[in-house]
Amino acid sequence: MTPSTEPVITIRGLCKSFGDLHVLQGVDLDVFRSENVVVLGRSGTGKSVLIKIMVGLLKPDAGSVVVLSQAVDQLRGRDLDAFRRQVGFSFQSSALYDSMSIRENLEFPLVRNIRNLSRADIDRAVEEALDDVGLSQTINQMPSELSGGQRKRIGIARTMILKPEIMLYDEPTAGLDPITCIEINNLINEVRERYKATSIIITHDLTCAKATGDRVAMLLDGKFERVGTFDEVFADPDERVQQFYNYNFVN
Amino acid sequence: MQSDTTKPADREPDRPVITRRLDRLFLDLADVSSFVGRFFREMFLPPYEFKEIVRQCYEVGYRSLLLISTTGFITGIVFTNQSRPSLTEFGAASWLPSLIAIAIVRALGPLVTALIAAGKVGSSIGAELGSMNVTEQIDAMEVSGTDPFKFLVVSRVIATSFTIPLLTMYTIFVALIGAYINVNQHEQTSFTSYIQEVFGAITYVDIFASLIKSIVFGFTIGIVGCYKGYHSSKGTEGVGKAANSAVVTSMFLVFIEELLSLQIVGAIRGS
Numbered sequence: 280m281t282p283s284t285e286p287v288i289t290i291r292g293l294c295k296s297f298g299d300l301h302v303l304q305g306v307d308l309d310v311f312r313s314e315n316v317v318v319l320g321r322s323g324t325g326k327s328v329l330i331k332i333m334v335g336l337l338k339p340d341a342g343s344v345v346v347l348s349q350a351v352d353q354l355r356g357r358d359l360d361a362f363r364r365q366v367g368f369s370f371q372s373s374a375l376y377d378s379m380s381i382r383e384n385l386e387f388p389l390v391r392n393i394r395n396l397s398r399a400d401i402d403r404a405v406e407e408a409l410d411d412v413g414l415s416q417t418i419n420q421m422p423s424e425l426s427g428g429q430r431k432r433i434g435i436a437r438t439m440i441l442k443p444e445i446m447l448y449d450e451p452t453a454g455l456d457p458i459t460c461i462e463i464n465n466l467i468n469e470v471r472e473r474y475k476a477t478s479i480i481i482t483h484d485l486t487c488a489k490a491t492g493d494r495v496a497m498l499l500d501g502k503f504e505r506v507g508t509f510d511e512v513f514a515d516p517d518e519r520v521q522q523f524y525n526y527n528f529v530n
Numbered sequence: 531m532q533s534d535t536t537k538p539a540d541r542e543p544d545r546p547v548i549t550r551r552l553d554r555l556f557l558d559l560a561d562v563s564s565f566v567g568r569f570f571r572e573m574f575l576p577p578y579e580f581k582e583i584v585r586q587c588y589e590v591g592y593r594s595l596l597l598i599s600t601t602g603f604i605t606g607i608v609f610t611n612q613s614r615p616s617l618t619e620f621g622a623a624s625w626l627p628s629l630i631a632i633a634i635v636r637a638l639g640p641l642v643t644a645l646i647a648a649g650k651v652g653s654s655i656g657a658e659l660g661s662m663n664v665t666e667q668i669d670a671m672e673v674s675g676t677d678p679f680k681f682l683v684v685s686r687v688i689a690t691s692f693t694i695p696l697l698t699m700y701t702i703f704v705a706l707i708g709a710y711i712n713v714n715q716h717e718q719t720s721f722t723s724y725i726q727e728v729f730g731a732i733t734y735v736d737i738f739a740s741l742i743k744s745i746v747f748g749f750t751i752g753i754v755g756c757y758k759g760y761h762s763s764k765g766t767e768g769v770g771k772a773a774n775s776a777v778v779t780s781m782f783l784v785f786i787e788e789l790l791s792l793q794i795v796g797a798i799r800g801s
Binding site: 334360363364370372374375376387391441 | 658662665666667669671672673
């Protein structure tokens with residue numbers, strides 16, 4: 280799929296610090312409609328902080344984040360809720376609600392955001408979402424009964440059930456075996472094909488970056504130092520970039 | 531991470547304003563006040579989480595019934611048994627039902643229920659919210675367009691404030707039954723005369739004071755459990771600490787409130 284030239288996410292001069300730790304120090308990025316952008320960087324470089332700012336879970340210290348023509352840090356109350364319905368967030372830990380079954384987990388965002396849905400509509404949406412991730416048989420199970428990979432896929436299904444325009448994936452392949460990683464990468468690409476969603480994928484897994492990203496943005500010292508296709512970014516002789524590549528593919 | 535679940539106390543300035551310990555104490559107090567204030571503000575604002583409140587009432591109330599029944603019953607028997615020798619020594623064994631009624635209705639019933647609830651319900655709320663915080667479930671709720679404070683905190687605090695008074699009345703009833711069995715066994719007192727003596731000894735002020743006190747205890751247990759869980763530090767250790775701290779803090783506060791209520795009800799009776 281060819282991404283359009285219309286930016287749906289515009290980040291300018293974004294800064295965020297925690298005490299003395301300056302995590303983001305002037306991040307700039309444009310993400311275009313139906314594009315998959317992979318944000319790469321070492322642990323603790325502020326990748327997750329960046330996407331948490333994009334959904335209003337964290338407030339930036341400086342700079343602006345405009346998503347779907349809305350300045351995220353200016354949104355409050357119902358406007359913020361309405362905005363969040365358009366932006367799906369898949370958490371690193373999957374964040375499935377432990378006390379609810381898989382069916383209830385998937386129903387939760389639906390019934391909380393769309394009023395007057397009939398039981399049949401809810402059931403259809405849940406079954407469809409589970410079918411999309413190939414886990415229809417888990418509908419009545421509890422999250423504790425699922426494997427890590429299954430939990431990730433259910434997490435993505437729960438996020439996709441509201442059919443968001445933008446998907447944010449936080450470390451989608453972290454802690455998974457190579458085969459499950461490939462399944463998750465394929466699922467991310469399928470989500471883009473099926474829903475025409477724009478995605479930002481946070482990872483330090485270069486296989487995931489190569490398989491899913493149209494562009495790769497490398498976060499180094501609090502800024503996107505390198506942005507381009509996977510091959511363009513890793514053709515750079517910069518020692519920090521090469522170190523990252525070698526660690527993933529050579530070591 | 532400075533998200534909704536981060537305390538101001540974790541954002542203390544680099545250089546202490548007074549001393550680091552006093553700064554932390556004042557920041558903690560400010561944070562607790564803001565948490566309680568937010569509860570009262572959000573409690574009256576729609577949407578109302580009726581379904582979740584009912585579910586929590588079931589969790590807090592129904593699931594505590596067996597423990598409360600056993601504890602209340604044993605408390606009634608033990609207290610009666612322990613009080614008998616002293617009263618018999620002064621030839622006042624016939625005052626036993628009155629003494630039991632006053633002790634159970636005014637103090638033991640509310641206190642025993644609150645302590646049991648602090649241990650069972652407070653720790654469970656602290657651990658549940660703590661674990662939800664650690665595994666990003668609270669953040670997930672927030673990004674899916676649900677106010678987690680309203681859904682998780684307001685519903686639980688309303689449930690404990692409503693259910694613990696009901697449990698207290700139930701404990702009083704069960705404890706009085708336990709006491710009656712013991713009294714009947716030793717003094718062969720009939721049920722009718724036992725009931726007459728019990729109700730002759732207590733007043734509406736006693737029942738009303740116990741009810742109000744239990745609402746305060748319930749609110750305390752709920753808000754402390756939620757506060758500790760909602761603001762638990764990340765990691766599994768944080769969950770354990772949240773649960774433990776919820777129990778210890780709410781038990782301590784329950785005793786302080788019991789002491790205060792003693793003074794207030796005493797002053798009301800005196801006037």
